[in-house]
Amino acid sequence: MKTARLVLLSTCLLGSGAHATSFVISTDVTVSLTMSSTKGTSGSFSDDKIVLAAKDDAAAFVASEGVIRGARIQAAFLRIRGVVNEPYSDQQLATAILML
Numbered sequence: 001m002k003t004a005r006l007v008l009l010s011t012c013l014l015g016s017g018a019h020a021t022s023f024v025i026s027t028d029v030t031v032s033l034t035m036s037s038t039k040g041t042s043g044s045f046s047d048d049k050i051v052l053a054a055k056d057d058a059a060a061f062v063a064s065e066g067v068i069r070g071a072r073i074q075a076a077f078l079r080i081r082g083v084v085n086e087p088y089s090d091q092q093l094a095t096a097i098l099m100l
Helices: 001-016 020-035 049-053 055-063 069-081 092-097
Strands: none
Touching: 049 069, 055 069, 055 092, 069 092
16 A cells, blocks of 8 residues: 555656655655554554664765765664565665654
8 A cells, every 4th residue: 555655646746747856755754654653563663772773874874875884774774674565775764764
C-alpha cells in the first residue's frame, strides 16, 4: 500500500511538471513518516537508541552529500533496512533520521 501511494504521488508530481526537488522532498517526508510510524512490526524509530545516536552522523552525511560516513550512521542504516523492506537510498534514510 505504501509503495502504491509513493508511485501515485510521484506520478502526480512528475505529470504536473513539478521540479525534481519537490519529488525529493516528498519522498523524504514519506520515508520519515514510514520510519516513525508504529504500524506493523517496525515499531517507532523515534525512540530507537541506535537511530537516534546517528543524528550527528546523519547531519554530516547529508551535508557532505554522502562523503562522510560515520560508524553510527552505518549502524542506523543496517537497523532500518533490517526492519523496513522498502529500497530507500542512504541519502533518503539520513534525511529521514534528521527529521525524527
